[in-house]
Amino acid sequence: MKLEVDGVFFEVNGKTILSDIYLDLKVGEVVGLLGRNGSGKTTLFDLIFGARKADDMSVRIDGRPYKKPFKNQLLQYLPQYGYLPNFLTISSAFEFMGITYKAIEGLSDCSPKTKIGHLSFGQKRLVEIQLLLESKSTFVLLDEPFSGLSPLSIEIISAKIESEKDKKGIFITDHMYGEILSISDRLMVMESGTLKQIEKDPTALEFAGYLSST
Ligand SMILES: Nc1ncnc2c1ncn2[C@@H]1O[C@H](COP(=O)(O)OP(=O)(O)OP(=O)(O)O)[C@@H](O)[C@H]1O
Numbered sequence: 001m002k003l004e005v006d007g008v009f010f011e012v013n014g015k016t017i018l019s020d021i022y023l024d025l026k027v028g029e030v031v032g033l034l035g036r037n038g039s040g041k042t043t044l045f046d047l048i049f050g051a052r053k054a055d056d057m058s059v060r061i062d063g064r065p066y067k068k069p070f071k072n073q074l075l076q077y078l079p080q081y082g083y084l085p086n087f088l089t090i091s092s093a094f095e096f097m098g099i100t101y102k103a104i105e106g107l108s109d110c111s112p113k114t115k116i117g118h119l120s121f122g123q124k125r126l127v128e129i130q131l132l133l134e135s136k137s138t139f140v141l142l143d144e145p146f147s148g149l150s151p152l153s154i155e156i157i158s159a160k161i162e163s164e165k166d167k168k169g170i171f172i173t174d175h176m177y178g179e180i181l182s183i184s185d186r187l188m189v190m191e192s193g194t195l196k197q198i199e200k201d202p203t204a205l206e207f208a209g210y211l212s213s214t
Pocket residue numbers: 012017035036037038039040041042043044
């Protein structure tokens with residue numbers, strides 16, 4: 001299956017934030033997105049998911065247009081600031097997502113009855129990411145999944161992405177660019193409000209203005 005996004009146009013108070021964007025994402029691949037602070041990565045994720053409304057945009061899956069692909073369990077989104085309500089327990093969060101409970105990796109000292117609101121930021125993130133990767137959704141958007149995670153938790157999540165990607169298409173952004181380079185099959189950079197595909201190496205990132213040249 002293939003998700004395609006194009007014709008994106010989004011402005012705020014007369015200032016163009018995103019324009020001329022084309023993205024395709026196939027099941028079986030991880031596409032990494034890098035870009036400077038404020039370049040528009042979160043805005044693009046919000047628009048694709050439907051959390052914010054674009055001035056213009058087309059989202060298609062296998063050529064069929066979708067206004068709200070999350071409604072058909074085709075698309076899930078990890079927003080930067082999380083999505084699980086604090087009153088849920090870990091086990092009821094599985095129910096909330098329509099999946100059978102199983103232990104969360106990296107969360108050894110919590111029971112299924114522990115409330116989401118009683119977890120640390122990183123622990124909550126571990127639950128939220130693993131739930132999305134276990135979900136039936138074909139496409140997953142991950143906004144800064146590694147932010148706030150310890151090195152061991154980053155290893156757990158990277159391994160999980162690797163093991164789930166044959167069933168999903170994953171679009172991921174994070175400023176831990178070393179991780180993004182190693183888990184992505186393709187790399188995009190957001191620059192001047194548009195997306196460009198670039199080579200997966202630091203020189204290309206310097207050239208794109210994301211890394212400073214040494
Ligand atoms: N509602 C809004 N009002 C004003 N400006 C906005 C609004 N939403 C987004 N912007 C602007 O859009 C630009 C893109 O923001 P966005 O959060 O998408 O960037 P980002 O690439 O995700 O940044 P970061 O890496 O820091 O998370 C920023 O310049 C931001 O100020």
